[in-house]
Amino acid sequence: MGQVTDEEVAEPGRTLGGAEPGSTIIGRTPWQIFWMRFRKDRVALAAGAFLILLAAAAVAAPLIARGLVHHDPNALFRDTLNEYGLPVVGPSREFWFGVDTSGRDVFVRTIYGARTSLVVALLSTGFAVGLGILLGSLAGYLGGWVDTVISRAIDLTLSLPVLLFSIGIAATCSITAEGCLGGLVQPGISLVTAIIALFTWPYIGRIVRGQVLTIRNKEFIEAARAMGAGTGRILLRDVLPNLAAPVIVYGTLIIPSNILFEAALSFLGVGIPPTTPSWGRMISDAARGQLYTVAWWMLFFPGMALVFTTLAFNLVGDGLRDALDPRTQVTG
Amino acid sequence: MKKQLMVVAFVASLALVATACGGGGGGTTGPTGGTGATGGIPTGGILREETTDFGFTNAFDPTGEYLGAAWAYYGNFLLRGLVSYPWLPGEKGGNQPVPDLATDLGQVSADGLTITFTLKDGVMWQPPLNRPVTSQDVAFAFQRINTKSLIAQYGNYYCGTIVGMDCEGKSQEDPIEGIETPDEKTIIFHLERPTGDILYRLAQPAAAPVPPEVAGCFDKAGEYGRYVMSNGPYMLLGSDELDISSCDTLEPIKGFDPDKFMYVVRNPNYDQATDDNRQNYIDGWSLVINTNLDDIYNRVLNGDIDIAHGAPPAAILQQYLTNPDLQDNLKTNSGDRTWYITMNLIVPPFDDVHVRKAANYIVDKAAMLQATGGPVTGDIATTIEPPTVLPDLADYDPYATPNHAGDVEAAKAEMAQSKYDKNGDGVCDDPVCDNVLMINRNYDPWTEYTPILTENFKQIGINLKVRELDVSTAYTTIQTMSNLIPIAANAGWGKDYASPYGFDFFLFNTAGLSCEGAVNYSNIGLDEALAKECGPKVYEAWKAATDNGKNPLPNVDQDMEECVAKPFGPEYNACWAALDRKLMEEIVPWVPYRWGSQNTVLADSVVAWEYDQSAGWTAYSRTAVNNGLTMDEVAQI
Numbered sequence: 011m012g013q014v015t016d017e018e019v020a021e022p023g024r025t026l027g028g029a030e031p032g033s034t035i036i037g038r039t040p041w042q043i044f045w046m047r048f049r050k051d052r053v054a055l056a057a058g059a060f061l062i063l064l065a066a067a068a069v070a071a072p073l074i075a076r077g078l079v080h081h082d083p084n085a086l087f088r089d090t091l092n093e094y095g096l097p098v099v100g101p102s103r104e105f106w107f108g109v110d111t112s113g114r115d116v117f118v119r120t121i122y123g124a125r126t127s128l129v130v131a132l133l134s135t136g137f138a139v140g141l142g143i144l145l146g147s148l149a150g151y152l153g154g155w156v157d158t159v160i161s162r163a164i165d166l167t168l169s170l171p172v173l174l175f176s177i178g179i180a181a182t183c184s185i186t187a188e189g190c191l192g193g194l195v196q197p198g199i200s201l202v203t204a205i206i207a208l209f210t211w212p213y214i215g216r217i218v219r220g221q222v223l224t225i226r227n228k229e230f231i232e233a234a235r236a237m238g239a240g241t242g243r244i245l246l247r248d249v250l251p252n253l254a255a256p257v258i259v260y261g262t263l264i265i266p267s268n269i270l271f272e273a274a275l276s277f278l279g280v281g282i283p284p285t286t287p288s289w290g291r292m293i294s295d296a297a298r299g300q301l302y303t304v305a306w307w308m309l310f311f312p313g314m315a316l317v318f319t320t321l322a323f324n325l326v327g328d329g330l331r332d333a334l335d336p337r338t339q340v341t342g
Numbered sequence: 343m344k345k346q347l348m349v350v351a352f353v354a355s356l357a358l359v360a361t362a363c364g365g366g367g368g369g370t371t372g373p374t375g376g377t378g379a380t381g382g383i384p385t386g387g388i389l390r391e392e393t394t395d396f397g398f399t400n401a402f403d404p405t406g407e408y409l410g411a412a413w414a415y416y417g418n419f420l421l422r423g424l425v426s427y428p429w430l431p432g433e434k435g436g437n438q439p440v441p442d443l444a445t446d447l448g449q450v451s452a453d454g455l456t457i458t459f460t461l462k463d464g465v466m467w468q469p470p471l472n473r474p475v476t477s478q479d480v481a482f483a484f485q486r487i488n489t490k491s492l493i494a495q496y497g498n499y500y501c502g503t504i505v506g507m508d509c510e511g512k513s514q515e516d517p518i519e520g521i522e523t524p525d526e527k528t529i530i531f532h533l534e535r536p537t538g539d540i541l542y543r544l545a546q547p548a549a550a551p552v553p554p555e556v557a558g559c560f561d562k563a564g565e566y567g568r569y570v571m572s573n574g575p576y577m578l579l580g581s582d583e584l585d586i587s588s589c590d591t592l593e594p595i596k597g598f599d600p601d602k603f604m605y606v607v608r609n610p611n612y613d614q615a616t617d618d619n620r621q622n623y624i625d626g627w628s629l630v631i632n633t634n635l636d637d638i639y640n641r642v643l644n645g646d647i648d649i650a651h652g653a654p655p656a657a658i659l660q661q662y663l664t665n666p667d668l669q670d671n672l673k674t675n676s677g678d679r680t681w682y683i684t685m686n687l688i689v690p691p692f693d694d695v696h697v698r699k700a701a702n703y704i705v706d707k708a709a710m711l712q713a714t715g716g717p718v719t720g721d722i723a724t725t726i727e728p729p730t731v732l733p734d735l736a737d738y739d740p741y742a743t744p745n746h747a748g749d750v751e752a753a754k755a756e757m758a759q760s761k762y763d764k765n766g767d768g769v770c771d772d773p774v775c776d777n778v779l780m781i782n783r784n785y786d787p788w789t790e791y792t793p794i795l796t797e798n799f800k801q802i803g804i805n806l807k808v809r810e811l812d813v814s815t816a817y818t819t820i821q822t823m824s825n826l827i828p829i830a831a832n833a834g835w836g837k838d839y840a841s842p843y844g845f846d847f848f849l850f851n852t853a854g855l856s857c858e859g860a861v862n863y864s865n866i867g868l869d870e871a872l873a874k875e876c877g878p879k880v881y882e883a884w885k886a887a888t889d890n891g892k893n894p895l896p897n898v899d900q901d902m903e904e905c906v907a908k909p910f911g912p913e914y915n916a917c918w919a920a921l922d923r924k925l926m927e928e929i930v931p932w933v934p935y936r937w938g939s940q941n942t943v944l945a946d947s948v949v950a951w952e953y954d955q956s957a958g959w960t961a962y963s964r965t966a967v968n969n970g971l972t973m974d975e976v977a978q979i
Contacts, residue, residue: 084793084796084797085797086709086793086794086797088709088712091712092660093712093716093717094656094659094660094663094712094715094716094718095656095712095713095714095715095716095787095790096656096657096660111656111713111790112713112790112793112794114793197809283807283808284782284789284792284793284808284810285792285793285796285808295789298655298785298786299635299636299654299655299656299657299658299786300636300655300657300658301655301656301657303657304656304657304660
């Protein structure tokens with residue numbers, strides 16, 4: 011990452027974050043600078059801590075469910091329902107977040123739902139980022155017809171009616187045992203992940219393309235080219251490292267919208283298999299037939315989990331952007 | 343309903359005053375004339391109803407329309423057939439055909455092959471037809487049923503039964519060989535064989551008379567639905583303005599918009615003296631589409647509308663069941679329908695009868711009933727036909743489990759005998775039991791069944807992979823044979839009429855098999871020829887399930903043939919009861935889990951209400967409201 015340091019430090023007249031007035035100037039790597047700035051952002055740190063806790067709960071969900079609460083996420087405690095099938099056990103010592111209309115433990119399903127949300131959001135964001143970097147940097151660096159094709163593909167994808175399209179794919183692939191395209195596409199977590207990635211990569215792709223367009227004319231690239239480096243090497247060794255900051259920032263900000271995307275698909279009943287715990291599905295279960303009027307906890311807890319997780323990712327994303335982009339002023 | 347008593351008392355006192363002033367002029371106004379009282383029940387007002395969807399299967403053309411609610415609209419308002427029903431609940435004879443257009447229930451010849459009806463005098467078509475209903479109008483209805491392009495959806499009740507009918511006819515102008523109309527008042531049917539339940543078949547809306555001068559203009563399925571002419575107490579709003587001078591001048595009736603509303607008003611040509619069964623208290627009825635189900639029930643609660651059909655969502659249902667002021671406003675009646683899980687005889691693991699029996703033991707029917715909303719939504723089903731249709735089997739429960747909550751031990755004992763449990767521990771250990779696709783509906787209460795069934799089947803080693811689809815996609819999916827759906831929980835079946843034939847026939851007969859649109863979802867009686875026709879996947883599955891044809895699939899066509907020919911009555915029922923036992927114990931295509939009830943929610947404005955067992959719906963012709971509204975105030979056209 012030498013070039014980044016050289017590049018930024020070489021520019022005069024800029025105060026780099028982290029340098030305290032009056033202190034001796036010491037050489038720092040960009041990551042040290044980033045960390046110095048980021049750790050001052052209390053809000054982002056708290057949000058980060060929340061996410062780490064959430065991730066830990068998600069990973070340890072089976073342990074918590076069986077070891078601590080002794081409830082399986084799909085176990086049916088039907089004696090917690092009245093004769094009309096409505097849950098009568100709200101938050102209590104036995105069921106921390108109450109039970110749903112099937113007599114399932116809402117707490118256990120909420121932490122299992124975190125698994126689904128995080129797995130889908132992280133995987134789909136990962137794919138979107140990978141695809142976005144690859145195609146965005148190719149478009150930006152190579153230009154010409156490659157740029158035209160990729161840019162139009164980005165425009166096209168962004169103009170598709172995302173929700174309708176996703177529902178269509180999920181529904182089409184749901185009617186036979188084999189899924190669709192000869193069994194290639196199966197409804198389930200992988201399909202949802204793929205759909206979300208398909209619709210979010212253009213956001214990364216666009217930003218990467220723009221970045222690469224500015225980077226590719228910089229002197230160090232010309233130098234590398236003059237020294238005989240091939241396109242692949244330049245993209246990998248010289249361009250890619252310079253994309254780290256924007257990609258990390260935008261990637262983090264896409265995660266929460268992907269969590270909401272998954273929740274929306276689950277709310278509409280497409281994608282995630284019915285018995286797999288998912289916040290979107292839990293919310294839709296609570297919303298139908300005004301159930302929340304008799305069992306508010308069915309809506310409240312998964313709803314809060316969704317809100318706080320989305321908020322936390324957004325706050326961390328903001329913090330990362332502030333810390334990674336030297337042009338923003340960090341206050342406080 | 344406290345309010346009802348008060349209102350009746352008030353109207354009765356008004357009537358007394360009227361009698362006193364009028365000097366003994368009768369005291370009650372006839373039901374066709376404005377606001378008055380008949381036996382203490384007020385007449386007048388508009389019955390306002392909303393629904394999320396009309397749900398018509400043939401765009402309201404009576405020749406093909408297969409929706410139960412539509413049958414209620416026809417029967418109560420628009421169509422008088424030779425025979426029809428008294429518009430009463432089952433315990434008051436609501437499932438028994440009575441004379442309507444005909445003077446009696448028909449004269450049957452000694453050999454049972456000829457049945458003759460005489461039409462009443464004084465039954466007229468609505469304006470602008472303004473003429474008596476004739477036997478030729480009745481014959482014309484059968485010519486329409488026989489016309490292939492009109493797609494009579496239950497034509498099987500007539501084709502093959504009435505001489506000369508095959509449902510393959512080219513034109514509705516072609517007369518039927520087995521139907522004679524010697525004069526305008528007489529009609530004679532010649533049958534291929536004695537048919538015990540012929541009166542039920544003639545009571546169906548498709549068999550009611552149709553005026554050729556209007557219906558004859560429409561030879562495609564469903565088209566006549568926008569022009570339905572009435573010979574009953576009501577007519578579609580604006581239908582009297584039709585220009586019937588030629589086919590070209592006909593415009594769709596303005597009181598029926600298939601996307602928005604249906605309004606009916608009184609038919610001025612109707613003579614109450616010709617009708618023993620309809621009371622016709624209301625001045626009109628409005629049915630309006632409202633896509634928000636919760637809103638519909640809120641509007642009934644607020645009195646903005648008068649009636650809604652079907653059980654309200656669980657949270658609202660609980661209010662009706664627990665609030666003493668509301669309890670009388672929820673009506674629960676037998677729906678004569680069975681909700682069931684269907685299993686496919688040619689798809690593993692359900693190609694093994696022991697697995698199908700194990701399924702009958704493992705399903706927690708009590709939990710499913712509770713998840714549906716409890717006893718108000720029906721009774722636990724223990725066999726195929728509801729006891730209201732076939733009383734012989736009222737106490738029959740071949741797979742009895744404690745409290746209907748499932749019996750793991752009994753299920754495992756069956757599973758252990760199957761070829762998919764090699765070590766005999768009662769848990770399927772074959773890979774075919776993994777990811778077994780189950781089709782379900784994607785809304786309440788079906789989504790509530792998903793966790794229950796998934797957990798139930800897991801106990802015998804069957805891991806269900808559930809796909810929840812909207813209701814019509816779910817049906818299309820299981821109706822397409824090549825999808826080879828192993829198991830489905832989305833299906834239900836209601837009677838066409840209260841005879842076992844009208845319930846069972848298509849579900850298990852090979853007539854109900856086809857590559858697409860099949861209703862014999864289990865593939866009972868599927869033979870090599872049809873399996874081949876439905877594609878290589880079906881053929882391979884069929885070969886695997888029948889050991890290359892050496893063990894053909896069970897077939898009940900012959901059993902049904904024998905039952906149909908039995909004289910109507912105890913012997914007839916006993917024959918069908920035996921068939922049901924065979925299906926439940928030897929073939930086992932279903933896990934029946936609930937005999938559904940029909941719930942109706944009323945506002946306080948409904949002061950008289952009756953249930954019509956024949957259509958499983960409100961008997962509109964015996965329902966009264968006190969809202970004092972007129973159609974001008976209600977109709978939004």
